[in-house]
Amino acid sequence: MTLTESNPIPSFEENLKFFQAFPIDLQRIYPRSFCSRNGLFYGMIRTGAGKKLAVIGEKEALLKDPFEGKIFNQASSLKLCDLSRGNTLSLMALFPFTRPVPVLKEAMTIGTGDRLGLATPGHIRSVRKFQVRPVFAQQSVRENGQTGRNFNEVIADAAWSVFQENYREGYGADGDHLKSMEEINQALDSGVSMITLDLSEKLSLEAYLLPGEAIGRRFDEEIERGDAEVFLHLYLDKEFSFRGPRGDLSIRFSEEEVKRNLLLFHRAIDFSEEVYEFLSRRSGRKPLIDFEISIDEIPFPTSPATHLFLMIALRHRGVRIDSLAPRFIGEFQKGIDYRGEIPAFREQFYQHVLIAQHYGNYKLSIHSGSDKFTVFPHIGEITRGKIHLKTAGTSWLEAVRLIAQTNPSLYREMHLQALSAFGEASKHYQVTTDLSSIPQIETLSDPELPDLLNLEGARQLLHITYGFLLRSKLREKIFATLTQYEEDYATLLETHIVKHLDSLRARRRQ
Ligand SMILES: [Zn+2]
Incomplete structure (x- = not known):
């Protein structure tokens, strides 16, 4: 040479x-x-x-x-x-192209969390085909706990994969579902280019659900008078109107609704402001990183009125976001298709988009976005591609599919391990898995095993137990098999993420 x-x-x-x-x-x-x-x-x-x-x-x-x-x-x-x-x-x-950069201002963006540190090459091959920008490193503190990694390692895995594949177009790194200043600092010190602030621990769900007659008293007890006046003035006797190509939207708040929403959100609003100011100070004037707020992990869907309420309050405090993750109606369960009424989803999703366009033109962020093929075309059409989609579990499931294809005896061990961990794992996820729908593995021949990954029950079983499997004695065998077949894994992932992006109507590159 x-x-x-x-x-x-x-x-x-x-x-x-x-x-x-x-x-x-x-x-x-x-x-x-x-x-x-x-x-x-x-x-x-x-x-x-x-x-x-x-x-x-x-x-x-x-x-x-x-x-x-x-x-x-x-x-x-x-x-x-x-x-x-x-x-x-x-x-x-x-090689500065290996460093994470903010990408959310670009039209379509996709977060492809790589829980194994092995999936990014396949993700790169899929996003290269589209006019989309990727967030290759995307892990929550919870995910890191499950996989035994930290933000430094997650970003390093993405950076080396980007170098390996010579991907020079820029990628993001998302500290996902961060709930405290401590977690935010950890993520920033590792070099994330995006913070997803999870407000769930700052919400007063119990106050929000009080009966009507109790709301006023609780409001007087909990909300300072100055704040109360400001907020009532922001919302009362006003009509918030939004016009759009698929119909208009108009929202009014009653006094009780204002009080109920403020009880729900007031600590979350203070916290968002504190975080935003911290990010601004850290980078001078405006945050130089992507800033997302998530309320998707709360027990009820985010109505358009609730979304609007939160955004008016945040703007009033000077907080600007790049994306918001509401909890949409219907069910976004892990690793399987959408469950719910499509017309109702479409209608409400459109209303969320109208509000987002009006209050800062931020993106809607779709969490648990793996495999939601029946709603993707609607999301793509209504947003005309201005969307952030987060997936992660589906790439783990493709890894399991590869193991079922190439190392059936390891797959059998994983399957049994997953069944024994299921009870514990299901406490942490919103899933309605029916274990009896999964065929007894002893009755299946080796060539039949990969088909399990097409069954909802088995997908959920293997999805929610990933942490147990990766922390079990099978860990080394799992990584050895995936490493041995790394090209095949990249090919499976490429096909699978391409299917997501096509379904979302992402624009192909010429
Ligand atoms: Zn989420």
Whole structure:
């Protein structure tokens, strides 16, 4: 291999020949990653000891290069570097396209949470086909607890995948469902480009559900007089009208509704303001990161009036958001299609869009957005593509599908483990899984196993138990199989996320 800038990308054969001359147990070369910088070549390979960054060049230049690794000397020298935290930071400095950036202002965006740290290459191949911007790193504190990772690792996995696939168009990193300042700080210190502030712990659900006659008294007790006056003035004796191509919307608030909503939201409004000001201070004037507010994990759907109430209050406090995740009507259960009346969803979704367009033109963010194929076309049509969709579990389910195809005995072990963990796991999710709808696994032949991933019951079973499986003794076998078949996993994911984006009517690239 000639190591000159004028020979920018070595061919696969050149690479192979080059690496085979070293005692490094080469298992795979990632050809898209190879590039040259400052007279050195950089690229990703896999050895028996995992993925490594290879730096190739003159020995003296390798010594000056910022990456830490082990140097092997031949005619040209090779440095093999671990994907450590320090090397990740060097990667981001030398190749800025590997660093997360805000993307939500772009038209269509999709969050493709990668719980395994193995899914991003497949996600990259799918989003390359569309005019969409990705949020490859997207994990909540809860998910990290389930998978035993932290924000640093999640972002590092995305950054190295972006380098491996040479994806230079920019990607986001979402600290998802953050509920406290401590969690927000952790996520920011790791370099997230997006905060999703989850207000659920600041909502007074109990006050919201009080009977009419109790609302006034509770309101007087709980809300300071100054606040009360300001808020009543903001909402009372006004008509909030919205015009749009599919009909108009008009909302009025009664005094009781104002009081009820303010009891529900007042701590959440204060908290949102505190967080927004903190983000603004941290980056000077305006937050330089994407800012989403989520209220999707509360026990009742967000009506358009409730959405409007919250946005008026936030704007009054000077809080600007890039996206809002309401809880939509019907059911967005994990890993399966939408359940509910489509016309009613369509009607109310449209009203949410009207409000969002009017109060800052933020996006609606669709959480638990995996596999909602019956509503995607409506969402795509009504928003004309201005939407943020979050998926994650569905990529884990594709990993399980791959295991069912390639390693049936491991799949059988996982299935039984999932069944035994189901009772505990189902306490944390809104699912209505009917375990009796899942065929007894002993009665199925190996070739029948992948079809389980097309059954709602089995999908939910394997979806909500991911944390138990990843923390079980099966962990190593799961990662070994997915690593062995990483190209097949990327292909499965590419097909699957493309199906999501086509269904949402995302625009294909020419
Ligand atoms: Zn959510």
